[in-house]
């Protein structure tokens with residue numbers, strides 16, 4: 001399934017992009033006045049292979065949740081149980097992601113790919129957040145001691161993400177938004193950014209949920225130790241994900257690949273999402289055509305990854321929550337970029353004089 005998905009990911013459609021550029025030039029506004037929205041609309045036309053591209057509606061957030069053996073190294077102040085407890089909060093509708101999803105009119109799907117303790121489940125409701133139980137392992141192994149995952153486990157997580165993308169798109173989603181929950185997951189995210197980005201762990205590692213100076217220094221050394229032990233090869237993305245990644249990172253890479261293969265845009269959230277996006281781009285370089293960077297996380301690794309991917313984030317508000325919150329805030333910007341191509345009059349049709 002991974003191989004067929006990768007094979008289905010092709011380049012952006014040049015004629016559709018040329019048509020979108022031409023249309024942008026005829027709309028009743030000074031050329032270039034919508035800044036980054038114009039190039040985004042052109043890219044989404046190229047992804048859809050048609051101009052105008054469909055409005056990115058309805059929107060679906062997929063929150064992949066997992067735990068991390070590297071938690072034992074003291075890289076986060078939070079207890080591991082918070083991952084499962086926050087799943088309960090997501091399903092009950094009480095987290096920030098739920099508030100932003102209600103505002104944006106987006107559905108929320110929580111996917112347990114690797115939570116260590118059984119998730120706290122809420123009573124099933126027909127509407128509201130949904131739980132997909134796809135646990136591959138109750139948390140990864142400690143990457144400073146051994147590989148976090150076997151290649152088979154990493155592949156199973158990637159393929160779970162591909163499957164979730166397909167299911168959400170089959171159910172009608174016009175855009176997918178990445179979400180994540182996993183106490184400790186900024187440590188493997190930093191390792192992935194350092195491995196794929198070829199930067200020193202000190203440049204890729206941030207303070208996550210907020211750690212003090214001694215913990216931050218230890219966190220950098222933990223990332224350094226894992227990379228030294230495994231020496232992951234960036235040309236082997238499954239190997240990188242298995243040795244120094246996480247189950248939610250691998251599943252997010254799969255979600256991105258699945259969206260790209262179906263030519264549906266995927267709006268990226270924070271550092272966990274963009275570290276997974278580096279893996280997706282290593283599997284299939286053309287997958288970047290489907291990626292839209294929702295925001296610039298405060299984590300330094302996010303800026304490194306966005307630069308490598310050639311993506312400019314739509315908003316930059318110093319967020320560092322995860323869950324999909326930054327992607328949800330950016331969603332109206334993406335919709336606005338496309339809506340312009342559908343609804344704005346041309347100089348010709350509106351009888352407005354050109355300069």
Ligand SMILES: O=C(O)c1ccc[n+]([C@@H]2O[C@H](COP(=O)([O-])O)[C@@H](O)[C@H]2O)c1
Pocket residue numbers: 075076077078180181182183184185186187207208209210269270271272297298299302319320321322323
């Ligand atoms: O999205 C981000 O950039 C981001 C930055 C810092 C923290 N987080 C969230 O915080 C958790 C991981 O933080 P930590 O310090 O436990 O590694 C995890 O649940 C993430 O969703 C997320």
Ligand SMILES: Cc1cc2nc[nH]c2cc1C
Pocket residue numbers: 078082086180181182209321322323
């Ligand atoms: C409370 C809490 C909520 C979160 N949401 C995403 N990561 C999180 C980490 C914590 C600790």
